[in-house]
Every structure is written in C-alpha cells, then in structure tokens.
Amino acid sequence: MVEISTSVLSVKEEEAVKTFYNLETAKTDYFHIDVMDGKFVKQNTIEKMQTYTNVIKQISNLPLDVHLMVEDVEANIDAYLPYEPNLITFHIEACKDKQEVLKHIQYIKENNAKVGIAIKPNTSIEEIYEYLPLIHLVLVMTVEPGYGGQKLIPETIQKVKQLREYINENNLQIDIEVDGGINIENKEELKHTGANILVVGSAIINSDNYKDTIKKIKETI
Numbered sequence: 001m002v003e004i005s006t007s008v009l010s011v012k013e014e015e016a017v018k019t020f021y022n023l024e025t026a027k028t029d030y031f032h033i034d035v036m037d038g039k040f041v042k043q044n045t046i047e048k049m050q051t052y053t054n055v056i057k058q059i060s061n062l063p064l065d066v067h068l069m070v071e072d073v074e075a076n077i078d079a080y081l082p083y084e085p086n087l088i089t090f091h092i093e094a095c096k097d098k099q100e101v102l103k104h105i106q107y108i109k110e111n112n113a114k115v116g117i118a119i120k121p122n123t124s125i126e127e128i129y130e131y132l133p134l135i136h137l138v139l140v141m142t143v144e145p146g147y148g149g150q151k152l153i154p155e156t157i158q159k160v161k162q163l164r165e166y167i168n169e170n171n172l173q174i175d176i177e178v179d180g181g182i183n184i185e186n187k188e189e190l191k192h193t194g195a196n197i198l199v200v201g202s203a204i205i206n207s208d209n210y211k212d213t214i215k216k217i218k219e220t221i
C-alpha cells in the first residue's frame with residue numbers, strides 16, 4: 001500500500017488550520033512542505049511554509065516531509081531542524097559537487113532526520129546512484145519544480161521503474177517518492193512502478209472530500 005504525503009503548497013492561508021486538521025482526519029500519512037526560495041525556482045514560499053509548519057506542529061503529530069527547492073540547502077536545513085522533520089529532501093541540482101551532497105547527507109542524518117535526494121525531470125536517475133547506500137529516499141519529480149497544479153510528465157514514470165529495479169538489484173532499502181501532478185485519473189500510470197510514497201497537492205486540496213480522494217488514490221497502487 002502506498003503512502004500519501006499531502007503537499008500544503010495549495011492550501012489557502014485563511015483556511016490553513018481547518019485544512020490541516022481535516023487532512024489529518026482524512027488520514028494523510030505526511031504533510032509535504034514545499035520550500036521554495038525564489039532562486040532555485042521562481043516562487044518564494046519561505047515565509048508561507050514556515051507559517052504552515054508552525055501551525056501544523058501545534059495541531060498535529062503527523063510526520064513532516066520537507067522538500068527543499070532552494071539554492072542554499074544548509075541554511076534551509078537549519079531553518080527546519082527545530083520542527084524535528086521526519087524527512088528532509090534536497091535537490092541534487094542545487095549542489096555544486098559530490099562533497100556538498102555528502103555534506104548535506106551527513107548533516108541531516110546527524111540531526112536525526114531521514115535524508116532524501118530529489119531529482120528534476122531532466123536529471124538522469126544514474127546521477128544519484130552513488131548516493132543510494134547513504135540515503136533513505138529518492139524524490140522523483142514528475143513535474144518541473146516550482147508550482148502546484150501542473151500535469152504529470154509521462155516520461156518521468158520510466159525513471160521510477162528504472163530506479164526501483166536498480167534498488168532491488170542492489171538489495172537496498174530505499175523509498176521512492178513521486179511528486180507533482182498526481183491524481184485519481186493518472187494513478188494507473190503509477191501502478192507497479194515501485195513508487196511507495198505519492199505526493200499529492202491540488203488533487204486533494206481542491207477536492208470536496210479529502211478522505212475519499214486519499215482513499216481512492218491509495219487503494220489503486
């Protein structure tokens with residue numbers, strides 16, 4: 001059974017408390033916090049995501065799945081450590097070299113969070129193979145990072161299958177999270193790909209029954 005990590009990017013500020021409470025009741029498995037710095041991607045959600053994370057921490061014990069779409073990875077890791085996130089994921093494309101990737105992996109682990117590496121649609125999956133023994137999760141972007149409500153890019157599905165095969169061949173225990181444009185209509189495409197955590201934003205937030213939407217997406221894979 002896959003897990004659902006609901007992206008809070010599309011949550012309306014004036015309805016935040018009610019929305020987070022309803023998402024917990026609807027049995028989302030994680031809250032997916034989309035941190036964007038206006039440099040790595042055009043949007044800047046730094047303030048909004050901090051506000052939302054503060055609210056979530058006051059009303060819920062569900063795990064935080066922090067997705068850093070930022071250039072300054074270390075500073076943003078530091079910004080989220082006080083919230084004791086379950087998982088912090090950074091983009092391989094934001095790192096200048098292997099040393100920097102290894103430094104972030106080490107730093108996140110030292111601070112008792114799980115480590116994820118995210119890759120954009122155009123980044124080849126082979127680029128992260130060497131880090132797999134050191135991390136807990138790979139986040140395969142199924143849209144270009146930067147906005148909610150986009151359409152899933154079909155070519156990214158093959159990357160997930162290839163990654164799962166490689167992980168299995170090498171007897172590694174690693175979660176694969178897919179992120180962007182996922183909904184009830186395209187759930188079939190994700191069947192048997194080996195993705196075990198689905199990030200879903202607008203398809204849940206814009207639906208009139210969170211519990212029903214989460215159940216429908218979960219039961220398919």
Ligand code: DX5
Nearest residue numbers: 145146148149180181201202
């Ligand atoms: C995009 C974010 C995704 C996005 C998902 O850069 O990383 O998490 O918010 O939202 P939907 O499901 O609406 O594509």
Ligand code: ZN
Nearest residue numbers: 034067179199
């Ligand atoms: Zn995300």
